[in-house]
Amino acid sequence: MVVKGRDINNNNIRSEEEMMDLKRGPWTVDEDLSLINYIANHGEGRWNSLACSAGLKRTGKSCRLRWLNYLRPDVRRGHITLQEQLLILQLHNQWGNRWSKIAQYLPGRTDNEIKNYWRTRIQKHAKHLKCDVNSKQFKDTMRYHWMPRLVERIQSAAATTTTMPTTVNKSSPTLSTTTNNAYTYSNNLSSNFEVGNSSSAASSDTFGTHEVSPISDLSTDYYNDPISGNNHNPQDYYQPSQVNYDCITSPFGLFDYQAMEPNTPWIQSEDTPNNFWNVDNIIFYSSNS
């Protein structure tokens, strides 16, 4: 959609960028360090003036995006965990594409990352299922099948990790109930998620161990700098951050999966392909790939 007024404004911005020789595209290590140092000394905010003051030939918008999505010390990188997948599905079911709002409940995750996750993973499967991501059919698929299966897998993973104490730490949270009936990720295995018939859920080969690998491992994913050719990670800029990942709380009440029955006719249809509900081959496979 083109709005005349906006075109005028953007043209002004463009010409202004050209006049100021503003830089676009991937950030360099030097630019990152300049931004980090400036914010460390002066704080965030007033991004346009910040960009100038920091000596960055970038728009304020670009600086803000780089900081919020990548350079902030508490940004968490790496695979979306099962718990996070579950939370994203739940929150998206409630709020739709309110990425920033969803991100508030996933500490360290950015709206951009969640949005990318949704588009690359979830929407892809909607496409495979030949249904719209916003359709009732797809939402029911998530609610009645994917989410309960995720819970099963979370419980299975927790049960597995309890036999391997070295991997049970803040990075492999499980689910427990808080007093306000929200669920909270904690280090304690809980049986609050009562899911029937879980006998086969954990047996899939697609449930790779790295999916629940410790965050400390996940955070070491490299950032391959296209300019310098150096692999670096934003965490290299900082001392290890102390982010409490142990407390990720849903804004809603506990899932009542026992009340979730696939009672809509289309779900029970005999025309449903045999592998239609094969979550292993859908959401979990993709999250490992």
Add this chain to the structure above:
DNA sequence: AACAGTATCAACCGCGAGTAG
């Protein structure tokens, strides 16, 4: 090894809301 297709994600864009002057 080379190429093509696909997946991922950082970065940009357009727009609306909020705010200062």
Add this chain to the structure above:
DNA sequence: ACTACTCGCGGTTGATACTGT
């Protein structure tokens, strides 16, 4: 009340990495 500016959000793009043939 109006205008200009800033901020933040959601949608989209494009470069790169990855995977399959």
